[in-house]
């Protein structure tokens with residue numbers, strides 16, 4: 477089993493509903509976010525191109541955050557989802573410094589927090605992660621890459637995609653449809 | 655002109671706009687670890703080579719600093735943790751892949767040894783010291799009988815500690831400035847150099863001072879070579895590494911680095927030490943004090959600049 481997510485940069489309008497849904501579902505402390513929207517504009521005026529991406533932890537297959545964690549609090553859970561066990565985490569910040577995407581943050585309670593793909597609270601109950609389920613443009617796809625009929629497998633077969641800084645060697649599992 | 659504008663909706667504390675998760679604690683801890691590693695390395699080395707009487711400061715006096723330095727370093731590390739009450743989790747597992755883990759274990763070997771070493775030499779500071787209890791005298795006799803093996807363990811672990819202070823940073827490929835394997839040897843050399851400087855500062859013996867000034871001069875030479883090598887490596891590498899080097903080559907860290915670390919912390923003390931060796935009489939404490947201050951500033955600059963260096967995507 478290999479959970480992954482695909483985000484359609486052509487459909488995303490940058491409304492940030494996914495951000496609010498995550499903050500609500502996961503009781504993210506005020507002022508923090510586990511997912512966020514990035515807008516990249518490039519080109520020469522008036523030929524400008526804009527790409528909008530809903531980003532979060534990439535649940536990397538070769539994740540530096542799991543590697544550098546001194547206690548094993550950061551670990552691979554079911555389907556390769558990268559999780560933090562709060563009461564094994566000492567809050568040393570090594571994993572925060574190790575993530576090329578800056579996807580982690582120190583929770584005000586001391587441990588380190590980040591996107592969980594809603595593994596325990598939704599996915600294991602057969603639901604999509606909160607961000608995926610609320611997206612008004614339905615631009616996100618979630619599922620198991622080992623299952624050829626999962627939404628994410630199907631869309632990755634049809635569309636061109638990229639991952640973020642694959643040259644960092646992290647083998648990210650968050651795909652952006654381009 | 656083609657331009658790229660990136661707007662992010664994320665504003666997490668300690669992460670954005672640039673990472674600043676580590677403040678003064680980690681660089682201070684790395685500096686104290688390196689300095690202690692340097693002092694203990696020389697104490698162990700000159701014990702193994704049987705030169706205790708020739709270099710009494712290095713072998714007997716300077717190591718008294720290390721239990722204090724290491725304890726302060728450990729306290730800084732503890733203060734840096736955000737989930738402090740779970741500190742003990744560091745010591746319920748060893749994770750070889752994680753420098754933070756094996757570094758914490760290395761400290762658990764070196765710190766007690768630094769206390770043992772000081773206890774064995776307690777009469778240097780307090781000539782009338784009395785251990786009071788017989789078992790303490792027995793313990794002392796036991797350690798004294800095994801001083802050579804202990805010195806060997808100390809020698810190896812002090813080197814590991816010194817290298818670790820650099821590897822802690824270099825293991826993070828997310829921060830291009832840190833992601834160079836030169837950082838391990840560089841921080842080790844800097845730690846040995848600050849250790850030699852501390853011995854020069856403490857020594858009342860002219861011949862010993864000159865020996866350690868000579869050792870320090872050599873270490874400064876290696877350090878300069880490694881620093882130049884590091885920047886050459888960055889400039890010949892990928893765009894993110896070039897940008898990391900530029901933090902120090904025209905970027906915001908240029909003046910503090912080249913003025914305080916390179917000039918005042920390495921070049922000036924090297925010249926002063928050369929003059930000293932040529933028998934010019936200058937206040938002997940200036941060079942080692944500059945070396946130690948330079949080593950401290952170097953750790954702070956690397957810690958801050960490293961967090962400012964990143965991949966852009």
Ligand code: SF4
Nearest residue numbers: 533534536539541575
């Ligand atoms: S995106 Fe960052 S936090 Fe998530 S698995 Fe990769 S390295 Fe770890």
Ligand code: SF4
Nearest residue numbers: 545565566568569571
């Ligand atoms: S902050 Fe917590 S999860 Fe992160 S590396 Fe340290 S112990 Fe592991």
